[in-house]
Amino acid sequence: MQPFIRVDQFHYIKDCTQKLIHAHASINDRDVLEAYKSLNLEKVTNLFVEMEIEKKMLLHPIIDIENKEQAEEFLNKVKHYVIPFKEVTLQTAKKILPKVKKLKLPSLDHADLLELSYLGIDDQGSQKKYLIAYLDGKPIGVPGQFNPINKKGICSVCNKLEEVGLFLTEKKGTIQGTFTKKGNYICQNSHKCNQNLTSLEKLNDFLLLCLK
Numbered sequence: 001m002q003p004f005i006r007v008d009q010f011h012y013i014k015d016c017t018q019k020l021i022h023a024h025a026s027i028n029d030r031d032v033l034e035a036y037k038s039l040n041l042e043k044v045t046n047l048f049v050e051m052e053i054e055k056k057m058l059l060h061p062i063i064d065i066e067n068k069e070q071a072e073e074f075l076n077k078v079k080h081y082v083i084p085f086k087e088v089t090l091q092t093a094k095k096i097l098p099k100v101k102k103l104k105l106p107s108l109d110h111a112d113l114l115e116l117s118y119l120g121i122d123d124q125g126s127q128k129k130y131l132i133a134y135l136d137g138k139p140i141g142v143p144g145q146f147n148p149i150n151k152k153g154i155c156s157v158c159n160k161l162e163e164v165g166l167f168l169t170e171k172k173g174t175i176q177g178t179f180t181k182k183g184n185y186i187c188q189n190s191h192k193c194n195q196n197l198t199s200l201e202k203l204n205d206f207l208l209l210c211l212k
Contacts, residue, residue: 001054003083007117009047010075010082012198016040017062017071024066037063084113088132088139096141097130117197118157118207120190122146129167129190133207142210144169148188156184156206158196163188169210182210 005013020040027033041063045051058078065071093103106121118133129146132139148165155162164185171180184206187193197203 001058001081003081004048004055005078005082006200007082007085007115007194008197008200008203010079010114011195012047013044013059013062013078014071014075015198016044017065017075020062020065021067021071079114082114084110085116085119086134086139087113088119092139093132093141096132096139097143100128100130100141100143103130115191116194117200118190118194118203120193122190129165131190131207131210133203135204135207140207140211142169142207144210149185153185155187155193155196157186157203158193159202160187160193160196162192162196171212184209 020037023033023036027036041060044059044062045056048055058081061074065074087108088105090103090105093105094100097103103121106119108116118131121130121132123129127146129144131142131144133142134140145168146165147168148163151163152161153164154160155164156167165188166183167186168181168183171182186206187196
């Protein structure tokens with residue numbers, strides 16, 4: 001069976017395992033617990049349009065998870081079928097971020113790629129942040145000025161409460177010599193942001209907004 005689970009979907013499945021562990025610790029009514037277990041199984045299977053028997057056999061054991069050890073064993077098996085983030089070459093990065101000089105790409109191994117839905121690159125010297133992702137299978141790059149605000153807020157990308165900063169993008173205006181700026185609060189820590197992503201909806205909306 002080939003990998004079929006996106007990184008964000010894997011994080012959603014992981015989130016469901018944590019909820020099931022909490023449910024076993026807090027729900028005393030057996031019928032309520034069984035209904036909750038079935039609901040989480042349904043949520044996980046509904047992530048995928050096609051559910052062949054092999055996929056069902058891989059994911060169905062989530063319904064039996066009661067503790068951390070069982071969750072870890074289940075997730076280790078599922079992770080073998082996660083589609084890794086497609087690593088971006090320096091040549092591709094220069095093409096999608098043509099105005100960025102001396103761009104340094106992080107060195108990523110396979111384990112890193114299994115945790116990413118997008119790549120965030122911080123340039124501390126110039127207070128810039130570059131986001132690289134895929135929309136409809138095509139690589140896109142979004143450069144922005146990034147200013148940490150040293151407090152928590154809701155991230156526009158993962159929609160979670162985290163330490164955020166103002167990500168400011170700039171576009172040429174309709175009148176020559178003018179520019180329009182758009183600012184959004186996003187996670188300071190792109191790795192944490194990726195961990196929080198359980199859907200690509202907010203990420204894709206954010207990227208499309210930046211590209212307009």
